[in-house]
Amino acid sequence: MHVLSLPTWWIHISSVVEWIVAIGLVWIYAQATGNPRWRWLAWGMLPALLGAMSALTWHYFDNDPDLDWIVTGQAAWTLLGNCTLAGAAYWIWRGYSPGTEPGRSPSAEENPRRDHE
Amino acid sequence: MSEIVGELITKENLFAASLFPYLIFLWFLTRTPETPRLALIGFYMLLVFVIITIPAGIYAQVALDSALADVDGLHGGAEAFLTLSNILVAVGFKQGIDRQRSASETKAQSWLYPDSSPPQS
Secondary structure, eight states: OOSSOHHHHHHHHHHHHHHHHHHHHHHHHHHHHTOTTHHHHHHHTHHHHHHHHHHHHHHHTTTOGGGHHHHHHHHHHHHHHHHHHHHHHHHHHHTOOTTOOTTSOOOTTTOTTSOOO | OHHHHHHHOOHHHHHHHHHHHHHHHHHHHHTOTTSOHHHHHHHHHHHHHHHHHHHHHHHHHHHHSSOGGGSHHHHHHHHHHHHHHHHHHHHHHHHHHHHHHHHHHHHHHTTTOTTSOOOOO
16 A cells, blocks of 8 residues: 555545544534434435545555456445435425525424424 | 446446536535535535546646556645545534534523523623
8 A cells, every 4th residue: 555655545534534524413413403304414425435435445455457446336436425415415405494594493393394304 | 238338337437427416415405504604615615626636637647647546646635625625514514513502502591581681601
C-alpha cells in the first residue's frame, strides 16, 4: 500500500470516518426532530460506505490493474447509493403536508393527516 | 445481448449514471424545510468534488499518461474536497440536532414562565 502517500491515506480515512459519523448524526436527527423518516436517510447512506470500502481496498492493493473489477464494484455501489439517497430524500419530502412552516418539524398535533412511520 | 450489456456496464458509465439520482436527492433535500442548512451545503459541495475529478483525471491521463488514482498529489488533492463536503454534512446535522433540542427545551420551559420569556442559557 505505497502508491498512496500517507497524507492521501489520511484524507481517505477522514472522509470515511466523517461519513460514518454523519450517518449516526442523521439517525439522532430523526429523534431530535421527532420525524422518524430521517432514519431512511441514514440507511440510504450505507451503500455509499460500501463503495468507499471498495475504493480503499483497491488502494490497499496499490491500484492493481488486475483488480479493476473492484473499481467497477465501487461505481455500482455509488450508483445504488445515490438511488437510495434520492429515495430517502423523496420519502422525507413526501412526509410534509401543506401548512408545515419552514424550519419546523411536522408534528402529529399540527399535521394529523401525516401518516406515521 | 449480454455482450452489449457487458460493454455498457463500465465503471465510467456507472459513475456517470450515478450523478442523476444524486441530483434528484439534492432536489428533494433542498425542498425539505427541515434539512439543516450546513448539511445541505455539504451535499452540494460534493458536486464540486465530482466536477474537480474530471479535469484532474484528464490532466493525469493526457499530461502524465496515468490514472488519477496513481498521481498522488492530484488524487489526494481531489479527495480533499470530498473530505471537506463530508465534514460539512456531519457538522450540519450536529448543528441541526442542537437547534432542535434547544428549541424544544425553550418550549418545555415556557410553562414555567407563562407571562414572560424563559431565561436564555
